[in-house]
Amino acid sequence: MPEIDSLSDLIPVFGRMHPLLLHLPIGMLVGLALLEIGNAIGRKPAASTFLVFFGAVTAAAAAASGLVLHEEPGYVESRVLELHEQLGLATAVCALVVFLLRAFGATTMYRWALLITVGVMIPTGHFGAEMVHGKNFLLEPLEQEEEPAPTVPTPSVEDGPTLASYEQHVVRFFQAKCNECHGDRKVKGGLRMDSPEALLAGGDGGPAIEEGVAPEDQELLYRMLLPIDDDDHMPPDHKAQPNEAEIELIRAWLLAGAPFDAEFELAEGAELPVTEAEPPASETGAQAQAPRAVPEAVLDSMRERLVHVQPVREGSNLLWVDFAAPASQVDDAMVRELLTPVVDWIADLSLARTQVTDTSLELIAVMPQLERLDLRGTAVTTAGLQQLVDHPHLRELVVSRTKLDDAATSALQRLPALEHLWIWDAGLSAEAIEGLRAALPEVVIDAGDLGDSAMLETEEKPEFTSDAPPVDAPSEAEIAAAEALAQKPTINQVCLVSGKEIDPQFNLEHNGQVIGFCCPNCPKTFLADPDKFLAKLESSDG
Structure with missing residues (x-):
């Protein structure tokens, strides 16, 4: 007999009751919906409040047990799991609303809410079945069964085993x-x-x-x-x-x-x-296991958020994804939302200068095709880097200007495919970097101390055909006029636009008066509506 030391030991058991509990609200809510359709047609009273209450309670229990079950190992985050969980919670909330409407006697609204609840519950069940039985489980029997794979003729004895x-x-x-x-x-x-x-x-x-x-x-x-x-x-x-x-x-x-x-x-x-x-001979490793093409709608949703996404090379289904444009708005939640649907396709990912933390490394670690990762300028720490340990295909890693420490070297030594590492200004001591180089002699480790690249070519000093000034340069007369204007007294002591101290080099003559400004932009603002600013001057004098 299993031992129970506290009630908390029963929580995982409650989670594993999810497959049992989820069938109760399905039967109750669908049965109630059919009953109420018949009652509405026959103009009969609504179903018993107790039945509605039981349906709401079982829906809540199924959703709660599902959340507990999700915490067990073996359930990797995916878009299908996320949809199933969100719709399950929505079903429970809708069922509660149905009960409240029935309890308060709002029969018409109750019946409509019941139909909506069943409508939400249907895709919830569909995604649950897809998680358990695989994609297209419902319609799979209708598809034409594939013939068994043919075999390659066995070589003759002369060819060896x-x-x-x-x-x-x-x-x-x-x-x-x-x-x-x-x-x-x-x-x-x-x-x-x-x-x-x-x-x-x-x-x-x-x-x-x-x-x-x-x-x-x-x-x-x-x-x-x-x-x-x-x-x-x-x-x-x-x-x-x-x-x-x-x-x-x-x-x-x-x-x-x-x-x-x-x-x-x-x-x-x-x-x-x-x-x-x-696969083509030129493609090995992760490229040889490239998945089918990613749905275009998924790519469009990423581009709408200003994320750069394109194939890593012509003819490949693998993706290069770069968050450079919206970097300041990119956090862990946005990364999970946009990258979960394409986790199987990403080969090159740049999160440089974004607001991500170690949390995003949980998702990145399960990207099976990832070959290059740029985390420079992020808040990633050694704890986050540990999640990348033993990644089979990660060849290039950029962690410059992150929050690492010397303990990160142990995780970096457990990246079997690593070829190039950028680690300058990442928090590692010089001793740790030298130890890393000794442990990984075949990896190019750039800690900002490799020196300048050799100069390949220099350009000859250009020769101009004339001494003509740039097209927009002011003439000598214009320069002299500006200097003279700067010497004249102004009618104001502070800028009429900004209220700051005036600078004589930005003086402006208007209707015979010299007006001072603080910067080159304020005269433009003044000339757009001079009466407005002159009125401000007159009121201050008054």
Whole structure:
């Protein structure tokens, strides 16, 4: 029996009741709506107040349990989760309003509010199902089922054994069949399968890969071999299932010790599964795993907020996103709002001189394609930088003029793909920087002490064809007139426009009177409405 030391221990249990509680308001509110439609047509009284109260209470309980469940690990922030949560709260609020209208006898308004509540509840349920079962769960049965992937003919004996590798074959199988529920956006059972480190870490049920254990007894393959109607079978029965070639690929990989870097042999007679077209040879790493094109509407919403966004290169779906234009207004909330929908597409991100803090690093850390990050001039600290540890593709990092300290060196040493680091004026001591260079000899570390670049070319001194002055330069006569005017007494001691002390070089002659001003802009303002300012002078004299 589990031990309960305090009532707070029951809070997570309440959160896990969310799948049970959420069905109660759905049944109650939809049933009430149908009942009230019949009552309205038959001109009958409204439903019992108690039923309406029960519907409101269950809606509130479902929303509250969902918020508690959200706090558990395994729920990565996403736009779908955010919409589901917001609409769930809206449903609970609407249900409460429905109860209050019914309690006060406002029957007509109550019935309309009930219909609105059901309308809000429908997309809430849709996004919830998409979170649990994947995108397009509702209409997936209507789509034409894809034929099993063809296989590549096995090479002849003369060609030697068929070889496969994790990068070219296994990782693509995981992307196609596993990562939707075990990736960076959703982590079912605490297991991620989108990187070697995550696979080795295992999940809530223990390790996914075990050394010295037969492939069929390892969790990874064992679940694939279970009958499809078994509750523990993976992938779930409503998802695309692995074909024989794919199962043999995983079996051979596990039998070889699950190598991530070396090739391994398939069993005799086994065939390689055909995957999607190979990426261009010039694209590796994150670029080789580029997602489909980002919806144009999402890009338009970012551009409306003055965020610069464009492909990192022609023909690529990956994005360069730069917040330079609205930098002074950019905070953590704005970053989360605009970048969550494109988290899978960002390869180059600049947040330089924005108002972001360590909070934004939580989202940035789960950007699977990120290769370059500019955080210069922000309030990011060592604690925030820790969240980037072990990022697989981050090659260039700019943290100049941030709030780091010497402890940041440990996090920087755990960026496996790092090639170039800009770290001047970031709070690190000279000793820490030298230690970092010694630990990362292959990384170019610019701390502002690399010296000037070599001069490539100089331009010859220009030769002018004449000594003519610039077109807008005043003539000698104009200069002499201005000097004479500056010597004349003025009718005022302070500027008529600003009230500041006058400067003789900005004197102006108007209707035979010399008027003094404090700057070159005030005479322009005066000439736009001279009577207004002269009246001010006369009133002060009076």
